[in-house]
Amino acid sequence: MDPRYDVLTDAARLAREFVDGLAERHVGATAGVGELRERLARPLTDAGEDPRTVIAELAADVEPGLVASTGPRYFGFVVGGALPAAVAADWLTSAWDQNGGGAITSPGLAVVEAVAAGWVRELLGLPADCGVGFVTGCQMAHVTCLAAARHAVLADAGWNVEADGLQGAPPLRVVAGANAHITIARACRILGLGADTVRIVPADAQGRMLPVELAAALGEHDGPQIVCAQAGEVNSGAFDPLAEIVDLCRAHGAWCHVDGAFGLWAAASPARRHLLAGYEQADSWATDGHKWLNVPYDCGIALVADAARQRGAMASTADYIPANDSDVPWGVESTPEFSRRARAVPLYAALRALGRDGVRDLVDGCCAHAERIAARLATDEDVEILNDVVLNQVLVRFAGSDEVTDGVLDRVQRDGTCWASGSRWQGGATVMRISVSGWQTTAADADRSADAILAALRATTGR
Numbered sequence: 357m358d359p360r361y362d363v364l365t366d367a368a369r370l371a372r373e374f375v376d377g378l379a380e381r382h383v384g385a386t387a388g389v390g391e392l393r394e395r396l397a398r399p400l401t402d403a404g405e406d407p408r409t410v411i412a413e414l415a416a417d418v419e420p421g422l423v424a425s426t427g428p429r430y431f432g433f434v435v436g437g438a439l440p441a442a443v444a445a446d447w448l449t450s451a452w453d454q455n456g457g458g459a460i461t462s463p464g465l466a467v468v469e470a471v472a473a474g475w476v477r478e479l480l481g482l483p484a485d486c487g488v489g490f491v492t493g494c495q496m497a498h499v500t501c502l503a504a505a506r507h508a509v510l511a512d513a514g515w516n517v518e519a520d521g522l523q524g525a526p527p528l529r530v531v532a533g534a535n536a537h538i539t540i541a542r543a544c545r546i547l548g549l550g551a552d553t554v555r556i557v558p559a560d561a562q563g564r565m566l567p568v569e570l571a572a573a574l575g576e577h578d579g580p581q582i583v584c585a586q587a588g589e590v591n592s593g594a595f596d597p598l599a600e601i602v603d604l605c606r607a608h609g610a611w612c613h614v615d616g617a618f619g620l621w622a623a624a625s626p627a628r629r630h631l632l633a634g635y636e637q638a639d640s641w642a643t644d645g646h647k648w649l650n651v652p653y654d655c656g657i658a659l660v661a662d663a664a665r666q667r668g669a670m671a672s673t674a675d676y677i678p679a680n681d682s683d684v685p686w687g688v689e690s691t692p693e694f695s696r697r698a699r700a701v702p703l704y705a706a707l708r709a710l711g712r713d714g715v716r717d718l719v720d721g722c723c724a725h726a727e728r729i730a731a732r733l734a735t736d737e738d739v740e741i742l743n744d745v746v747l748n749q750v751l752v753r754f755a756g757s758d759e760v761t762d763g764v765l766d767r768v769q770r771d772g773t774c775w776a777s778g779s780r781w782q783g784g785a786t787v788m789r790i791s792v793s794g795w796q797t798t799a800a801d802a803d804r805s806a807d808a809i810l811a812a813l814r815a816t817t818g819r
């Protein structure tokens with residue numbers, strides 16, 4: 357064995373120590389960025405350092421700044437954990453260090469990605485021939501899908517946006533619900549569609565787009581339109597009424613894009629699939645592997661019903677790159693990237709390790725734990741659950757007060773039993789957001805976390 361690679365064995369041991377300690381470590385970080393900067397900002401040397409020292413000191417220095425977000429009681433944002441098989445495959449992806457642009461640079465990993473794409477289509481119940489691009493996250497999945505949408509609706513209007521740009525193009529309008537995730541506006545910004553010109557459609561109390569308002573909005577514009585619907589609102593987990601939205605898009609010749617960053621995985625659960633009714637008729641879907649599927653960062657997935665539209669927006673080539681004459685798609689044809697990590701390799705491992713039943717159980721288990729936490733919290737008269745807990749998200753307000761809710765959040769985060777983040781629901785009341793999306797969470801973790809939150813509530817109110 358080449359001793360220059362002993363550092364890989366060190367890293368495996370350090371990683372193992374970290375993951376073995378996840379269940380009982382303080383869930384949040386215990387050091388702030390000031391202290392961490394002091395620890396990590398060592399002088400950069402001229403001569404370089406021994407790799408084993410670098411890795412040992414890096415792990416030790418950063419330790420108090422790590423968050424147990426891949427552990428069983430982290431409920432912040434919607435981050436998900438990292439399945440052991442997926443982490444191991446991720447390490448191999450780094451060690452192999454292949455350029456995942458296509459089969460010309462790595463036939464092996466191009467085929468792994470193609471197989472993973474097929475499994476994703478199957479699990480999500482999407483057309484077997486839809487285009488799949490593995491990108492860094494749902495943000496870039498939106499960019500990819502909306503680029504395909506821009507390509508398609510303008511091509512249908514007789515305009516070649518790839519060649520001629522947007523100046524002078526037929527006016528293209530994007531329509532989105534009031535609760536659309538911020539990454540939709542950002543994708544519009546990046547694509548030259550304008551963030552502030554998105555036509556916002558009002559939503560109901562759960563954050564679901566109102567079809568009657570969408571119908572009115574679509575009727576206002578005589579030209580190409582793209583509608584951005586949502587499966588899984590980032591706070592409440594609510595689903596837009598996708599069947600009605602798709603029908604309206606068809607009636608108005610609009611492209612229908614679905615943001616399903618985490619919610620699209622409800623398709624893998626027979627018990628939850630009804631929430632998505634109609635979704636398979638949409639034109640594009642954006643989701644993540646690194647959230648609910650518990651693949652490590654980064655793994656976003658852009659799916660486009662008509663793969664040719666995706667290639668039309670994304671494919672690029674050069675004289676030094678041979679044409680792809682196989683039926684294995686290349687990443688460079690389906691994503692905005694050129695050189696790229698073959699990031700579907702951990703996804704491949706995660707899906708094989710879980711199997712269809714494992715994906716279903718992951719989704720159903722998280723939803724059951726979310727319901728359990730909500731029910732246990734609701735036993736206290738100072739607790740109000742603001743959303744219908746239809747998925748893995750719980751919105752909690754304490755004593756009807758922003759101040760008390762902020763106080764509880766602060767205590768929970770400092771206590772370290774679990775970790776939840778805050779938000780302002782519908783732009784108003786301060787809430788605690790509890791998002792259950794990790795494979796490690798058990799019913800006992802749900803109870804222990806709810807009890808820690810209730811203890812923080814009592815300490816805050818003194819009741």
Ligand SMILES: Cc1ncc(COP(=O)(O)O)c(C=O)c1O
Nearest residue numbers: 493494495537539590615617644
């Ligand atoms: C509904 C929704 N869409 C998009 C995103 C962005 O995903 P990513 O962070 O993978 O880019 C998120 C992130 O939480 C989300 O919840």
